[in-house]
Amino acid sequence: MPEQYRALQGFRDILPDEQPYWRFVEETTAEVARIYGYRRIDTPTLEETAVFRHTSGEGTDIVEREMYSFDDRADKEGRRVNVTLRPEGTAGVVRAYLEHGMFKLPQPVKLFYMSVPMFRHEKPQAKRYREHHQFGCEAIGQEDPAIDAEIIGLLYQVYMRLGLKHIRVNINSIGDSNCRPHYVEVLKAYYQPLLSECCADCQTRFYKNPLRLLDCKNSQDQAKIAAAPKINEYLCEPCREHFAAVQRFLHLYQVPFSIDPLIVRGLDYYSRTVFEFFSGDDKTALNGGGRYDGLAEILGGQPTPAIGFGMGIERIILELKKQGIVPPAELSAQAFVVYFGKQPEVKDTAVQVVAQLRQAGIKTEMSYGDRSPKAQMKQANASGAAFAVLIREEDLANDSVAVKDLQAQGMDVESKQVQVKREDLLAYLSGDQAS
Ligand code: HAM
Numbered sequence: 001m002p003e004q005y006r007a008l009q010g011f012r013d014i015l016p017d018e019q020p021y022w023r024f025v026e027e028t029t030a031e032v033a034r035i036y037g038y039r040r041i042d043t044p045t046l047e048e049t050a051v052f053r054h055t056s057g058e059g060t061d062i063v064e065r066e067m068y069s070f071d072d073r074a075d076k077e078g079r080r081v082n083v084t085l086r087p088e089g090t091a092g093v094v095r096a097y098l099e100h101g102m103f104k105l106p107q108p109v110k111l112f113y114m115s116v117p118m119f120r121h122e123k124p125q126a127k128r129y130r131e132h133h134q135f136g137c138e139a140i141g142q143e144d145p146a147i148d149a150e151i152i153g154l155l156y157q158v159y160m161r162l163g164l165k166h167i168r169v170n171i172n173s174i175g176d177s178n179c180r181p182h183y184v185e186v187l188k189a190y191y192q193p194l195l196s197e198c199c200a201d202c203q204t205r206f207y208k209n210p211l212r213l214l215d216c217k218n219s220q221d222q223a224k225i226a227a228a229p230k231i232n233e234y235l236c237e238p239c240r241e242h243f244a245a246v247q248r249f250l251h252l253y254q255v256p257f258s259i260d261p262l263i264v265r266g267l268d269y270y271s272r273t274v275f276e277f278f279s280g281d282d283k284t285a286l287n288g289g290g291r292y293d294g295l296a297e298i299l300g301g302q303p304t305p306a307i308g309f310g311m312g313i314e315r316i317i318l319e320l321k322k323q324g325i326v327p328p329a330e331l332s333a334q335a336f337v338v339y340f341g342k343q344p345e346v347k348d349t350a351v352q353v354v355a356q357l358r359q360a361g362i363k364t365e366m367s368y369g370d371r372s373p374k375a376q377m378k379q380a381n382a383s384g385a386a387f388a389v390l391i392r393e394e395d396l397a398n399d400s401v402a403v404k405d406l407q408a409q410g411m412d413v414e415s416k417q418v419q420v421k422r423e424d425l426l427a428y429l430s431g432d433q434a435s
Contacts, residue, residue, distance in 0.1 A: 013337050021327050047084060057267060060267055108140055112138075136289075140306040147307060149246055174272065186234060192216060199220055263275070281375035291306065332383060336389070390403050401425060
């Protein structure tokens, strides 16, 4: 027996029943992004590994153990490039911004990406997949704190439009290259004597990525985190002013938020404002983002302030389901064509009517496999179609069909069913029933 294959661990099929949720999230997010002036960008799924390695940061989980990287086939000169399936969206968008000279356009350049697949070799668990999809926005080329508030305000509006409740917005400032190094030294000095009591991961973080010490989920380290020095007490004056202005503008956007000095984010490129959205008491963020004023330089560009976020669509759909929010239903068929009899002309006419209606833009169904009229009618009733179009041998000669109103209730059989000329069928089904 040939092997029955299954999707890889951490990879999922998105089946038709799930698609209304995706459409709901995609349409809502794209609409809000456009209201805020963001334009769509699509970048390749595969980039040179260096694009991600240098921007996400060497000590991060993504670069250390989660990237799907491999040597591409050799080119004509026999050179092989190491390539990576995109683990996150920001680096590719900034690479495109630089490559296409978008810095020459009026700044900021405001871009969004939609349902973009991301690949991270994470331990499969609830809310974590090896392939997930993000909606994200990036505003590149502007350091005005009004744009930080705009990005967070946009996200908040997305959640409100989706109908989600109990949304918490947590923000923080992690300073910049001027003040953060000093804070990191203070943090290390605090952790140094505690290191032997820390979990193994924290012992590594201390050397590779000390800020991430604050993000440890291990229970043995929570008391140490709670008592650790907080970055907001070490911000330089420009960072402090920037953060104060972000908060002022967020009030104007009427976004309720809290300051959480422990938000540090999982990627190295962040500076100043960082934020995460949560639902209720959940510990896993629905989405997150922040400023990345130094990222363009890492990719060979001029210093370019920027801010953005990524939102995992799978996580949003899980939350919609948890909160019992049902997406708008898919449109049922307008017509279901049922044919009576085994004569080839009857079925030919049925196929022809189906083809003509579909080509005219009417959502039309029929059943296949020569089922009995009774079985076809059962299918038509179950399909949610507005009308059944009955093709019967006796109507072929005068070029008419019977149209049965499947949604009409309490009418007698006669008024539920009318005879319509083939040439008038389209108008009849389109609602122009006087013709
Ligand atoms: P991130 O926090 O790594 O940030 O991912 C953004 C969001 O993607 C998460 O909050 C979550 O909703 C979703 N996500 C991440 N990993 C998974 C996973 N394994 N399974 C399901 N969903 C996941 C970034 O990726 C940044 N590029 C965001 C950003 C844009 N910052 C500035 N601009």
